[in-house]
Amino acid sequence: DRFVDLVQEGFDIAVRSHFAPLPDSELVERRMSVERITLVAAPDYLARRGIPREPEDLKHHDGLLTGPSATVWRLRHRDGREAQVALGSSFVADESIVLLKAAVAGLGVVCAPETMSADARVAGTLTHVLPEWEAGTVWTTLLTPHRRGQLPAVRAVIDFLAREGG
Known part of the structure; x- marks a missing residue:
């Protein structure tokens, strides 16, 4: 990697x-x-902390972040609206799989490529947060x-x- x-x-x-x-x-x-990068969290985390209805609601949640300075998420709604949200950090890792496991453990909300969270969403251990919003796009290219x-x-x-x- x-x-x-x-x-x-x-x-x-x-x-x-x-x-x-x-x-x-x-x-x-x-x-x-x-593919889209979406926001996901564990249902038990959302039951404890509340379900965000708008991006601004995320400031009351714990973010699972890719770095200590990556505290601002830039989100885009399906209708084109954009929002920036500053989050507190409960966990930092530079590996998506580790961040997803932290989300499953109920530590907070994470941005992840949709396919990476698919199995956990099907199993019910993660659920979409703000499903009409995305946190960007990831391309996979063969060189x-x-x-x-x-x-x-x-x-x-x-x-x-x-x-x-x-």
Whole structure:
């Protein structure tokens, strides 16, 4: 889970999840998926702390954050309205899976890619918070150094990842 230089380090393929367009490079890009980042929390946490009805209500909740300075969430409603909310932090981690487990444990509200929270939502251990709002978008892109001279096995892996991951 680190940013690699494919050419310098001799990698054939990289899969990158990113929140903004990747910088221009000589790499060949193939977008695999685009998904919403939604807010989720455990039902027992919401029963204790109340269900937010508007983004401003989040200031009374504990945020599960990606960093100590990431205390402001920028949200967008389906109708185009935008809101910024400053949250208190009850837990900080730079790994989405850890943050989701903290949410399941009832520690607060987390922003996470929709597919990452899907199983927990189906199981009832997490539920959407402010379902009409999203906290951005995450793109997953497959990168390769070049097509020329690419081994058939590498091409097969790329095709498989694009088919199954997209």
